[in-house]
Amino acid sequence: MILHHVPGSRSMRVLWLIEELGLDCELRLWSLTDGGLRSPEFRALSPAGRIPALEVDGRAIFESGAILQYLTEREDRLAPKPGEPERGDFLEWVHFAETQANILQALNIHHIFLRPESARSIPLMRLDTKRLAVTARALDDHLAGRETLLSGFSAADCMLGFNIEALFRFLPAADHPALAAYRDRMAARPAYRRAAARAGGDAIYARDFYEVPDVPG
Ligand SMILES: N[C@@H](CCC(=O)N[C@@H](CS)C(=O)NCC(=O)O)C(=O)O
Numbered sequence: 572m573i574l575h576h577v578p579g580s581r582s583m584r585v586l587w588l589i590e591e592l593g594l595d596c597e598l599r600l601w602s603l604t605d606g607g608l609r610s611p612e613f614r615a616l617s618p619a620g621r622i623p624a625l626e627v628d629g630r631a632i633f634e635s636g637a638i639l640q641y642l643t644e645r646e647d648r649l650a651p652k653p654g655e656p657e658r659g660d661f662l663e664w665v666h667f668a669e670t671q672a673n674i675l676q677a678l679n680i681h682h683i684f685l686r687p688e689s690a691r692s693i694p695l696m697r698l699d700t701k702r703l704a705v706t707a708r709a710l711d712d713h714l715a716g717r718e719t720l721l722s723g724f725s726a727a728d729c730m731l732g733f734n735i736e737a738l739f740r741f742l743p744a745a746d747h748p749a750l751a752a753y754r755d756r757m758a759a760r761p762a763y764r765r766a767a768a769r770a771g772g773d774a775i776y777a778r779d780f781y782e783v784p785d786v787p788g
Contacts, residue, residue, distance in 0.1 A: 579773035582623035590762035
């Protein structure tokens with residue numbers, strides 16, 4: 572298997588699951604900013620030019636949620652099967668993770684990637700911070716008194732757990748104690764630690780916390 576990867580990006584979800592499943596993969600590194608993701612070579616693997624893509628079983632799969640589902644079905648582990656009681660919950664959390672990741676991506680664009688800073692929209696930054704807070708509150712409520720999203724560890728935790736490090740760049744961890752404890756539990760898993768050691772340092776954030784500014788730039 573070859574995982575197309577950017578440190579700090581959604582490819583960490585796949586790398587973490589690969590470690591949980593005890594599989595081998597080679598990493599191919601890309602950059603979010605040098606134009607490589609728009610090259611014909613990369614778009615042959617991932618047509619929207621997005622990370623991750625996984626080469627497996629003679630083909631390339633894109634979309635992190637699809638890759639996670641493919642691997643759990645291939646290995647017959649770490650996801651409830653169709654017809655099992657928690658199957659609906661599993662699918663909900665996998666897709667919820669992308670709803671939340673898209674808000675995080677919008678905040679990353681505003682706080683980090685958009686230049687000049689005066690091009691940023693402060694009303695949109697406020698709106699997305701509030702939208703993120705709704706998702707964080709839902710998770711904090713769900714995780715109170717629970718160890719994992721489902722009754723046991725599953726690929727949904729790889730999908731969603733990856734988001735939480737980014738989420739706490741924009742919302743205080745102290746306001747979300749159950750979510751912060753979940754983040755710490757996930758980060759302590761041996762497979763997570765192996766994946767993090769292979770993934771390379773985060774390539775996105777220069778600061779621990781990003782406040783919405785009062786003026787554009
Ligand atoms: N829904 C897709 C989103 C993939 C995505 O947006 N990946 C980001 C990195 S985390 C990316 O490649 N961004 C490059 C860009 O937007 O140009 C997935 O889950 O795989």
